[in-house]
Amino acid sequence: MRIDVVSIFPEYLAPLELSLIGKARQDGILDLNVHDLREFTTDKHRSVDDTPYGGGAGMVMKAEPWAQALSTVAAARAGDAARKPVLIVPSPAGERFTQALAHELAGEEQLVFACGRYEGIDERVIEWAEEHFTVRPMSLGDYVLNGGEVAVLAMTEAIVRLLPGVVGNPESLVEESHSDGLLEYPVYTKPSSWRDREVPPVLLSGNHGKIAQWRRHQQYRRTAQRRPDLLAEFDAGNLPRADRTAL
Numbered sequence: 534m535r536i537d538v539v540s541i542f543p544e545y546l547a548p549l550e551l552s553l554i555g556k557a558r559q560d561g562i563l564d565l566n567v568h569d570l571r572e573f574t575t576d577k578h579r580s581v582d583d584t585p586y587g588g589g590a591g592m593v594m595k596a597e598p599w600a601q602a603l604s605t606v607a608a609a610r611a612g613d614a615a616r617k618p619v620l621i622v623p624s625p626a627g628e629r630f631t632q633a634l635a636h637e638l639a640g641e642e643q644l645v646f647a648c649g650r651y652e653g654i655d656e657r658v659i660e661w662a663e664e665h666f667t668v669r670p671m672s673l674g675d676y677v678l679n680g681g682e683v684a685v686l687a688m689t690e691a692i693v694r695l696l697p698g699v700v701g702n703p704e705s706l707v708e709e710s711h712s713d714g715l716l717e718y719p720v721y722t723k724p725s726s727w728r729d730r731e732v733p734p735v736l737l738s739g740n741h742g743k744i745a746q747w748r749r750h751q752q753y754r755r756t757a758q759r760r761p762d763l764l765a766e767f768d769a770g771n772l773p774r775a776d777r778t779a780l
């Protein structure tokens with residue numbers, strides 16, 4: 534997978550050199566390219582913003598630097614030339630980023646992220662970009678950040694970790710939160726007794742059927758307690774009757 538990120542703060546993306554994402558880059562699984570938007574300006578002040586038409590607080594990001602940057606990225610396309618790369622525009626006004634979307638986007642050959650700042654990017658850029666990209670405004674969550682970079686860090690990690698060869702044990706991707714519509718079960722490790730708190734005995738039993746049943750039940754309990762909205766969506770018909778009464 535190729536990922537291109539355009540930002541006025543390229544150093545914000547430095548954490549993508551670390552840990553599993555960094556290893557994916559070293560292993561050739563991920564080709565990550567970060568571009569400084571100011572490299573695509575032409576004035577001596579390297580201007581990327583200006584005052585908003587219609588008035589209002591703050592500044593808006595100018596269209597031309599973005600068009601120059603995104604055209605350069607589009608030209609460096611990876612994979613099937615007939616398939617437009619996906620341009621993800623982090624925005625509080627975007628579709629909500631979810632684990633399902635992470636899986637969908639992990640199937641793309643190239644992703645481009647446009648990190649806005651100030652009050653956002655001139656809307657005509659989004660309209661123009663449709664010629665070269667499949668444009669998807671996307672929100673990390675229902676709260677306001679100061680720009681798109683934090684969202685790109687989170688989205689990139691959520692997507693890239695799903696690529697084959699990135700996570701050591703692919704099994705761990707199966708039972709994690711949101712992978713099957715439920716929250717993940719609690720985990721424990723040595724020592725079995727810690728500050729008078731014991732590991733649930735079933736986990737020490739060696740009975741894999743009972744352990745699996747206990748873990749599934751914990752998933753339902755946690756989801757019911759912490760995210761009843763998810764349980765409403767989840768097909769409760771999968772829930773064994775004994776587990777339902779215990780919720």
Ligand SMILES: CN1CCC[C@H](Cn2ccc3ccc(-c4n[nH]c(N)c4C#N)cc32)C1
Nearest residue numbers: 623624649673674676677678679680681684
């Ligand atoms: C129009 N608003 C006004 C308030 C300040 C905003 C700053 N900003 C500028 C670019 C930009 C990009 C993403 C996000 C963002 N916020 N929350 C999320 N989940 C996001 C995501 N993805 C925020 C951003 C812009």
